[in-house]
Every structure is written in structure tokens, then in C-alpha cells.
Amino acid sequence: MSARPLVLVVSPGDETYRGYCLEQVAAAYDVVLLTGTEPSWEKPFIIDHAVADLSDPAALLAAGRALAERHDLAGVVTWDEWHLVPTARLARTLSLPSPSVEVMRACRNKATARPLFARHGVPSAASMKARTLLEAGLATMTLGLPAVIKPAAFAGSIGVIRVDEPEDLPAAFAFASAGASRSREDTGVLVEEYLDGPEVSVECVTHRGVTTAVAVTRKHLGPAPYFDETGHTVDAADPLLPQVAPVAAAAVKAVGITDGVQHVELRLVDGRPRLIEVNARIGGDMIGHLVRLATGIDLPRAAADLACGRAPDLTPTRSAAAGIRMLYPDASGxxxxxxxxxxxxxxTPWLRQVQWIRGIGDQLVLPPEGDLFTARAGFYIVTGRTTAEVTERLDLAADEITVTTRADR
Structure with missing residues (x-):
């Protein structure tokens, strides 16, 4: 028998973007897995597993209970956006540490989170729900243009679009509604104030109600009117961290999180932070990996520690910078x-990884017809001493990596 504590991981995600999370948790914990398909790449990191239809809350709960009967679980954790609510429900059912289901729902649903931010004095975007195109039009008259139309409860910037002119609203509302229709929780659409300024995220760890901002991620977006994230940089010495940390911590407190890892997105409007949303998980797009490359802080390990009721070690072990850039084609095809x-x-030792996620013959489809799942061909990661050096290296590497598509007739 292993002396290590045992944690249940729900929905480990795909190896490309989330493999590092499972690997880092397995370095400190014995892991049992609850997944929707038979494990493949996960096998070296787990001691047991159960397969269930993760889209069925009852099936997920039953499979989790079965694993708990076979093992003495110390905690339950997920870094999968789509399974935050059922994972919280499972943990509470097993009497294991977890935020409440209601808190996870507030993080998943922007329409629920906005009033909480306002009640706690956290500066965020003005927001109105729109069930119809007429309501969306009335909302833009109240909030003004430009405005942002988005799904109330989805992720990955899917269905999020900026509207600059009234004549653009019908197509934008249809675009956001199509994205919202893919949500399992709320198919509603929001019209929000457009926050004009650079976008960042604050990577946070909360233990017993105290939130520590461990890093700032500078985001890079694709062309308007869409909000596709095309790259990120993390610098351990980012001077922005002291400015944005208090707002991020206030937002985490507003939604009711007392323990866990958060990816808090905001924009700097006239130099002041304004909240976009609180995500109750490790950031996607390899952000947790960038944080470790830049600071040495292990966010997946911290998430597992907190899920097991333990205090995480947030001591930085390095001071550097890291960046990722997504590989997109110039045109769909x-x-x-x-x-x-x-x-x-x-x-080139600072070119840490080049990862292809699409193969020759695959279709790459850019917005508005496509999204991040259909548009990206891969990504690459570089490291350096500072953000400036990382940005320079990202640009240098871009000249050495090519993606070519043929337009489909």
C-alpha cells in the first residue's frame, strides 16, 4: 500500500493541453480517474479508474461513489470547466473538501456573477440579459456602443463578439446565440459594456478564504470583432501584479470561493482593473505550465492540495518569463x-515546445464559422528572462514555423 494520499481527478482533459496537470498531481498523489473514455495516455499516472457518461450528472455521481467505495479518497479535483458543478456535487456527497455547488454555478454563469460583483463593490462590466434580438437592441441603447454580446455560460471565447454599429447587432446576436446553445447550463445571451483596454488574467490560489495572486498573464487576442486568445505571456516580475491582485481577490471573495485555484480575467480600462469573470479552475491554453516555467509554482499540485484540505506551497523557486503563441492559418481551408x-x-534551447494538434488533411476553420477548437493548428512555447525577451523570441520562432492551408471551393 502506498503511503501517499489519494485524490480523485474528474475529467483530466486532453493530453495536449492538460497532460501536465495530471502528471504534476501524480508526482505527489496516488490518482484515481473518473473519465468519459478508457484511459490511454493517462495510464502511467493513475492507479484505478472508472468510465462514465460525464454529461449525465447521475452517472458521474454513481461512478464517483463506486470509486470512493474502493479507495480511501482524500479529495476530488477537476480542472475541466464543463465539470466544475458536478465535481463539487460529488465532493460534497462524499463529505470531502469542496466549494459549494451554488458557488461553482456562480462562477460558471456570468449573469449570476455580475450582481455578486456589484454587491461586493468589485468593478466589472455593466451587463443585461437578452432573450431576444429586441431585448439585445434595448440593452445596447442602455449600455451604449460598442458593446459585447456573449453566452451567459460558456467558455473559450466561443460566441463572444463586439458590436460597433446598430446594423451589426442581428448577426452578432445570432453568433452569440449559436455559442450559447452549446451550453449545458444556461443558453441565455448577455449584452455587456465593452471594456476598452488590454486584457490580462490573474492566476490565484485561495486557502481558507485568503487569496494569493501568484502571477499575471498578459493576453493577446486575434482580430476584432472576435475575442479569440492567440497567445499569453507570464513574467514572475510583472509590475502589474500588485495593482490587479486586490481586485482579483475581491472578485474571488464576491462569488464565495474559500478554497481552490482561480483564473480571474479582467481588463485595464484607463489603467484601472475591471472584472470580466472568475473561473474556478486552472487557466487553459497551458497557462498553468507557463506559471511554473516562470515562477516554479505548481498550480495543479496546489489544486490537489486544496481539494484534500491541505495548505499549498506557493513559494516561488525561480524568477523568469514564459510565453505561448497559437498557430493559426492565414485563411480557413x-x-x-x-x-x-x-x-x-x-x-534553440529557449524554444521549449512545438506542439501540433491538427494533421495534414484536416479542416481549419477560423471565426465566424469556426472557433478555437477548429481554427488552431498547434502552438509553441518559449522562455526568457523578461516579457520583452519572451516576446522577441516568440516573434523569432514565428519565422521558423509555417502553417499552410488550401481554400476549399
Whole structure:
């Protein structure tokens, strides 16, 4: 028998974007897995598993209970946006540490979170729910243009679009409604005040009601009117951290989180932070990996520690910077070529990873017809001493990596 504590991981995600999370948790814990498909890449990191239809709350709960009967679980954790609510329900059913189901629902639903921010004095975007195009039009008359139309409860910037002129509203409302229709929790649409300024996220860890902001992620977006995230940089010495940390901590407190890892998104409007949303999980797009490369802080390990009622170690062990850039085609079409200059890659130690996620012959579809799941061909990660050096290196590497598509007729 292992002397290590045992944690249940719900929905580990795909190996490309979330493999590092499971690997880092397994370095400190014995792991049992609750997943929707038979494990493959996960096998070296787990001691047992159960397969269930994770879209069925009752099936997820039953499978989790079955694992708890076989093992003495110390905690339950997920970093999957879509399973935050059922994971909280499972943990509470098993009498294990967890935020409440209501708190997780507030994080999942922006329409629920906005009044909480206002009640607690957290500066965020003005927001109105719109069930119809007419209501969306009335909302823009109240909030003004430009405005943002978005699903109330989805993720990945899917269905999020900026509206600059009244004549653009019908198409924008249809675009947001299509994204909202994919939600399992709320198919509603929100019209929100457009926050004009650079976008960042604050990577937070909360233990017993005290939130520590461990890093700031500077976000890079694709062309308007969409909000696709095309890259991120993390710098352990980012001077912005002291400015945004108090607002991020206040937002976490407003939604009622007392323990866990949070990815808090905001914009700087006239230099002042304004809240977009609180995500009760590790940030996507390899952000947790960037945080470790830049600071040495292990967010997946912290998430597991907190799920097991333990205090996480948030001591930085390095001070550096790291960045990721997504690989998009210039135009939608069939992927005909993907190329990395191998001599360059072999002799460039700061190019830490080049990862393809689409193969030759696959269709790449950019917005508005596509989204991040259909548009990206891959990504690459670099490290450096500062944000400026990382940005320079991201640009240098871009010249050595190509993605070619053929337009479909």
C-alpha cells in the first residue's frame, strides 16, 4: 500500500493541453480517474479508474461513489470547466473538501456573477440579459456602443463578439446565440459594456478564504470583432501584479470561493482593473505550465492540495518569463503543410515546445464559422528572462514555423 494520499481527478482533459496537470498531481498523489473514455495516455499516472457518461450528472455521481467505495479518497479535483458543478456535487456527497455547488454555478454563469460583483463593490462590466434580438437592441441603447454580446455560460471565447454599429447587432446576436446553445447550463445571451483596454488574467490560489495572486498573464487576442486568445505571456516580475491582485481577490471573495485555484480575467480600462469573470479552475491554453516555467509554482499540485484540505506551497523557486503563441492559418481551408525549421529548433534551447494538434488533411476553420477548437493548428512555447525577451523570441520562432492551408471551393 502506498503511503501517499489519494485524490480523485474528474475529467483530466486532453493530453495536449492538460497532460501536465495530471502528471504534476501524480508526482505527489496516488490518482484515481473518473473519465468519459478508457484511459490511454493517462495510464502511467493513475492507479484505478472508472468510465462514465460525464454529461449525465447521475452517472458521474454513481461512478464517483463506486470509486470512493474502493479507495480511501482524500479529495476530488477537476480542472475541466464543463465539470466544475458536478465535481463539487460529488465532493460534497462524499463529505470531502469542496466549494459549494451554488458557488461553482456562480462562477460558471456570468449573469449570476455580475450582481455578486456589484454587491461586493468589485468593478466589472455593466451587463443585461437578452432573450431576444429586441431585448439585445434595448440593452445596447442602455449600455451604449460598442458593446459585447456573449453566452451567459460558456467558455473559450466561443460566441463572444463586439458590436460597433446598430446594423451589426442581428448577426452578432445570432453568433452569440449559436455559442450559447452549446451550453449545458444556461443558453441565455448577455449584452455587456465593452471594456476598452488590454486584457490580462490573474492566476490565484485561495486557502481558507485568503487569496494569493501568484502571477499575471498578459493576453493577446486575434482580430476584432472576435475575442479569440492567440497567445499569453507570464513574467514572475510583472509590475502589474500588485495593482490587479486586490481586485482579483475581491472578485474571488464576491462569488464565495474559500478554497481552490482561480483564473480571474479582467481588463485595464484607463489603467484601472475591471472584472470580466472568475473561473474556478486552472487557466487553459497551458497557462498553468507557463506559471511554473516562470515562477516554479505548481498550480495543479496546489489544486490537489486544496481539494484534500491541505495548505499549498506557493513559494516561488525561480524568477523568469514564459510565453505561448497559437498557430493559426492565414485563411480557413484544408491543412496542406505544417513545418518547423528543425536545425533552428535543435539549436534553440529557449524554444521549449512545438506542439501540433491538427494533421495534414484536416479542416481549419477560423471565426465566424469556426472557433478555437477548429481554427488552431498547434502552438509553441518559449522562455526568457523578461516579457520583452519572451516576446522577441516568440516573434523569432514565428519565422521558423509555417502553417499552410488550401481554400476549399
Amino acid at each position: 484544408t491543412l496542406t503543410a505544417r513545418h518547423v525549421n528543425q536545425p533552428f529548433a535543435a539549436h
